[in-house]
Amino acid sequence: MLTPEEYLQHVKTIFQAAGDPGRAQGQMAYMRNQFEFYGLKAPEWAALSKQIFINKGIPQGAELKTLARLCMDDEYRELNYFALEMIQKVQKKQPEEFIMFFEELITTRSWWDTVDWLAKLVGIHFRRFPQLIGPVTERWMASGNMWLQRVCLIFQLPYKEKTDAELLFGYILELKDSKAFFIQKGAGWALRQYSKTDPEAVVAFIEAHPQLAPLTKREGMKWINKKN
Structure with missing residues (x-):
């Protein structure tokens, strides 16, 4: 098994060789120039990652975390994605305390793309x-x-139907005064998704709390309004 540093260099070499600098410019602009890109499409870096895992394996324990940190700290976004792809492959083998590592990753080079992916992994954990x-x-x-x-x-x-609606509604209310787009939009997204399970509860919640951000209410009612 390669050391984490050697493994990172191996991934970099493969990703760079397969990249498209022209496409990378558009990807950088889409992400507000916060990250560098190799210019790989999602199916491309996913396929490359899969082949790397087959050829080189996935480290375990401390080395898994070390490699994930190296990838997440890198300026190239596809390497950040590689870290999450790697963790996703082995997350069901991780112990309870791995939640602390998820927390570290959520707060590393944070933007909606990695955070939303990590939210899914946290939900599984x-x-x-x-x-x-x-x-x-x-x-x-x-x-x-x-x-x-x-x-x-x-x-x-x-x-x-396994959603803890009381927890969800409570947290939405706790953040109701937030001006942050990603909080207001996230709250609306959660309500919209839950409305597919219990539309009456979502309508009742939104009607009972007119102080919710307009964006949250609009997003939360989207599926219900479309259905009706």
Whole structure:
């Protein structure tokens, strides 16, 4: 097995060789020039990642975290994605305390693309260790970090009838005065998704709380309005 540093260099070499500098310019502009890009489309870096995992394996334990950190700290966004793709492959083998590493990753080079992906992985982890949900999300809500708070709003997106609506509604109300687009939009997204399971509850919640941000209410009612 390569060292984490050698592994990173191996991935960089492959990604750079397959990249498209012209496409990279458009990707950088789309992400507000916050990150460098090789110019790989999602299916391309996903396929390359899969082949790398087959050829080189995936590190375990401390080396997994070291490699993930190296990739997440890199200026190239596809390497950040590689870190999450790698963790996604092995996350169901990770212990309860891996939630702390998820927290670290959420707050590393944060933007909606990696944060929303991590929210999905956190949701899977919480399903394995439901005793973490209360204490961890309460701490994240109190952190003042917008991205941790967004994860608290959207980690239940795939939960459907298993959604803890009381928790979701409570956190939306706790953040109702936030001016942050990603909080208002995340709250609306969570409501819209839950409306597919319990539309009456979502309508009642929105009607009972007119002080919710217009964006949150509009997003939350989208599916219901379309259905009607």
